[in-house]
Amino acid sequence: MADYLDRIGAGFIIAHPEFLDYDHVPEELVGREDIQSELASKFSALASPQGAARAVITGPVGSGKTVLAKTFCRDLQRHLSGKRELKVAHINCRNASTSMRVAQRILHQFDPGHPDRGLSMGELLLSLRKMLRRTSTHLIIVLDEVDHMLRRSGDELLYQLLRIDEDQEGTGSVSIILISQEQVLDVLETAVLSKFGQSNHLRIPSYDVNGLEAIIRQRAKAALVAGTWTDGILRLLAEKAAPGGDARRGIEFLASAAERCEFRQDEHSIKEISIDDINALNDTLAVDTITKLEIVDDLSGQEMLALLAMCRRLKTEESMTMGDVEKLYTVVCEEYEQRPKSHTTLWKYIKAIEVQGVIESRVATVPGGRGRTTHMSMPHFLPADLASRLELLLPKRLRR
């Protein structure tokens, strides 16, 4: 009866689905060594018994702010274990946007059984202060997406937390990390940033295609059955996610392609993510593919021939070399009874098409061979759809 559920958990492709979850905190960050060191340098005071630190991390969506803070706090706890008792309260202020809710959550992460009903802000902070003193623990408070709280309740809680040690002998019981997107920095600016110190501000950039590829590879290795993916497939996924530079999208694309591949498995299928599994993503992405296809309408007839040649190969391959383009272009020219242009002219056509964003190119080593060559790919369009449009337009365009 419920045969259609058989594939769930079959594990042909996906061995460990939990590693495809965005909330999974990897054992290691990839490609962020410089930023990790910079953050660590701000926390060097923590090694001494009275030391505390502050940092503000800003960057675009999916640039790894949350995972940077999580892995950092986890690693620091391990590093200082036996030397200093560290606790971490990571609060997402999107879900707890008033300073009251944030204060309650901080207490709860510290002491899950702590009653907070009916307590005023002053009483909550007093409890926190007492607990810290009693247990001689250092607490790292991470206020993630802190702009939500600042907009709703202002920055009063921040100042209270910074002053938590003021009326006691002990010092350095709380460190604070603020996290926010770059665009909403204005709410943070002025008072807050100057209180935290401009030099404690870490701006992290979005990922480029290589950064995304490394993250996608890490997830593929952890989550998927060995041999179900190739380097070319990972590269294409990274290219697809590259315009936003958002690592979450990259992971989402990998997960969707792997799920599609898992669900189409039968006795005859090759257990490997295919170009179709990736192209199928275009349907689910919120892009208006029909109007986007019109991007090719203004190409010249010759450029269309070159693009059609590429589409035909890129239906089934994740990338192709210039040599491949030339061969297929000659075939297409024959089909449309046109004289193929020279290598240099064809190269110009390809560059013109690339400028439109229809294809992407990069220089890399020849598969399995020596030397380097240009590889063309089509991360943002369905080659089959573009090919149909070109076949429709070409006869008319060539008659002109």
Ligand SMILES: Nc1ncnc2c1ncn2[C@@H]1O[C@H](COP(=O)(O)OP(=O)(O)O)[C@@H](O)[C@H]1O
């Ligand atoms: N350098 C990295 N190494 C490994 N995984 C990363 C890295 N950067 C981001 N990720 C992963 O990408 C996703 C998005 O990162 P996240 O920290 O949530 O971004 P942000 O908080 O900036 O929006 C998460 O699943 C995270 O684990």
Ligand SMILES: [Mg+2]
């Ligand atoms: Mg985040």
